[in-house]
Amino acid sequence: MALKTASSVIVYGGCGALGSTVVRLFKQNMWEVISIDLSPNTDADSSIAIPSTLQNLTDQSAYVSREVASLLGDSKVDAVLCVAGGWQGGNAASDDFIKSADISIKQSVNTSLIAARIAARYLRQGGLLSLAGALPALHGTPGMVGYGLAKAAVHHMVGSLAMPDSGIDGRVVGILPVVLDTAENRSAMPAADFSSWTPLSEVAELLFKWSAGQADCQTGKLYSIITEKSATKTEQVS
Template identity: 50%
Template sequence: MFVESVLNGDKLDAILCVAGGWAGGNASNKDFIKNADLVWKQSVWTSSISAKIGAKFLKPSGLLQFTGAAAAIQGTPGMIGYGMAKAAVHQLVKSLADYKTSGLPENAVPFAFLPVTLDTPMNRKWMPKADHSTWTPLSFIAEKLFGWIFEPEKCEDLPKSGALLELITKDGKTEIKQI
């Protein structure tokens, strides 16, 4: 395995699965199956690969971060494939929560961020008139991950194993709500 040769026996403090994408459409959309397949590959396969890598190469107590979606907490009739894929990621996180039965290393912490909209250049390009003050800045996520991975003793908000962390941004301020 390529990862094994790169790590040369070392283990990882964290694995961050930030892959994903979006495609809309309801069941009558002409591209429904194509879009569902696309978002499944973007979200579920990448998350499954990350889980497998975590099982083999994550340190005990290591973090395994996934990217879910706040929208997938409910039904997503205008973007069914996307909602299905993100709900599957949520299920994966819950299924990995107990290291004793999930195959992850001892005390590993799988969790997922559930953003509404991330403030990315592509999202700004496609939604220029949207209220960007409700979008979660990538810097917020990066700072959280940095603290949780490298300075956990300074953090009061470490995620619990199996946590689904909804990111709620309003007026440019982001809060985390554990679901």
């Protein structure tokens, strides 16, 4: 793909609730957008749909790398945003404990690893790599052990990838939301206080401002995204 615009982004998880919002916002601002997910996103300029037959990390990474190479060639992008993920509950006594942990690792750790690999090859110098952690995973998560483990691993990746000799020549940050205001979450928790849930547009706007250089972020840091009484604030937590 010959990039048509001055600014470009790869959105890993571009078909999810947050990913779709991110794709639309960047397109509205005239960025060239590549979506990576299990299904294509028709709002993006290009989509990489990972076949469901590719279940392990090595095969998925090889496939995505080939597809990105065929789209970009020697071109670089300004940002790689991994917003893939999903919540899984369960403690060690749960019948589906191992299964839920495996899903969490695939949803959060594997996607972040592939996103980092893409960024190492295609991120412009000084560009942005953002990974999706979770604020509760800064501490113990006894009722969602696998989920907390996966998100804590993502937090570790942010710090490691921001260090010298990590292979990333750009800024690396982690976003740490609590609960995102999605249709799926509203359906699952209809009695919850939605004023404490973070709108998807707030997260997308933050990622856009960081990517476009309209707001500062410090490499290697984690940023909490907290909403209280429908007001959202972002703070550096590490």
